Amino acid sequence: MRPLRVEFAPKPSASSWLWVGIGVATLVVAAVQAWHLKDLQTQHRAVAEEANQLSSQLQARSVAPAVPDSQSNSIPAYAEDARAVARMAAFDIDSLLSEIEAVRISGVRVLSVELSAQERVVRVELELNEPSLSLRYLEAINVSEPHPRWQLVRSETTTGAALTSAMIQRRLEPTGR
């Protein structure tokens, strides 16, 4: 056996001195801005007084009808369903299916495609001849994307079985139709 240096704490992204430097620079900028702020506050007070006077005059001339708040606070249950349908309609499903069909890797079979309007995701269940093919498939399906949109959610290998199952998913994004 050998020692294991297991560590789960997040690694610091920058050294402490860098943060101290950023802090000092921020303080200097803040001091300069505070100096200018004083002048601006004086100007702001004058403008605010003028605006108040104009506002009082305007209120005296016209009274706007009040909109009851209770209407905006309660969202009927059917509205959520309608939103989900609208989200699905706004999504280009044909293009999604073409995207999946375009990826052909030997040893990978698509078992199912699940669209969830509520969660706004699409999930694809795969059957693989070996676990690493899930990464090959991900790479292939993300090839035309500037940022990988498909992600590996799960990969399972049953002991003694030759096949691996995996699930990938991506978020549904409206096409702007």
Next chain:
Amino acid sequence: MWWVGSSVTDVYLGTRMVALCQPGRRTLSEAVPDFGQALVVAKRWLERKAPRTRVRVWLSGGLCRPFLVDPLPGVRNAQEAETVVAALAPQRTGLEGTCTVWLEGKHAGLQRVAAAVSSGTLEQILAAFRGAGRRVASIRPWWASALHSVLMNRDQTPSALGVLDCDSVTLLMGTGGEFEMAMSLAPIVDVDSARSALRRAMMGSKAQPASGAVVRLSIDAGVMGAGKGDIAFGHTIEGV
């Protein structure tokens, strides 16, 4: 003289116990019904009583479980390997939900050791201790600290080790620099069950390990606070 940030508070978290100690003294140990309560107790104590030190977190074998990983053909870099191992972790360890894994770097041996923690558990720990205004210096399994201590301090290194803590026994077995077994069995809380599990593992081993030992977390055993490389919290070592 005490300097802010120069000292650490060691926090042990399990599904049945929580304990805190600072160099030289135990400050708290309490039985709890679950991990959530352990976190609540630790956070409350840190907020109210502890000096503002960094925090080193030690996880029980029930929360952080090791497993062996065979070579991964076709995987090109460490990031890809971690992605595959994270996807395998729930099945291999019995942990539920998405897992965060630590994977040993490449070495000459065939199998590598990985350790998994539920990602939700990690997030809860970081949120709780940061919420208490503490910097989390490390999050490690207590069994790894016990393994390190045994390998460093014993004249004759055992080839089979059972690490018994509040909710599990972690079995680590292998000769030379290799591992033949790495797994946590939970829930196991008594030393007899831990010994039996280790003996069964030794009998089933191909290499027929000659010597075994059980390291047992024992808060009252007297060794408190971890220096660099020492084992945190009290413990006893017994031969099998």
